[in-house]
Amino acid sequence: MILFGLEDLMRESGEDYLEAVLELEHEHGTVRLTDVAKKIGVTKPSVSRAMKILQSDGYIHQETYGAIELTAKGRLKANQVYHRHKTLTVFLEDVLGVSPETAENDACRMEHILSAQTMERLSAFVEEQKKQG
Structure with a gap:
């Protein structure tokens, strides 16, 4: 924990x-x-x-x-946080199928704790999913 x-x-x-x-x-x-x-x-x-x-x-x-x-x-910082939030929201909704309200709430909490490396990989994954679908 x-x-x-x-x-x-x-x-x-x-x-x-x-x-x-x-x-x-x-x-x-x-x-x-x-x-x-x-x-x-x-x-x-x-x-x-x-x-x-x-x-x-x-x-x-x-x-x-x-x-x-x-x-x-x-x-710069606000844009970084906003990008993290939107990327996580899209991932939770579109990839995992979480409801929009839950995705929004979870993304707000997650955006602060994920490492830069994890966010970079998640962002690349979400972008790749957009291109494919």
């Missing part, structure tokens, strides 16, 4: 926030704290704390009460 420490939980949570900001940016253009809170299902104070941490780590930029913007570093 693998036990996760606080650092792992913070990394996972931060990745979820970055992915949410990226998705909201694609949907609405401008991303506000309230939008992120609704998307993730947490309180605005929780999002505010997370955004301060992500800003101090160089992943986002946000003026006080302003829109949330991904930095180049944040956009």
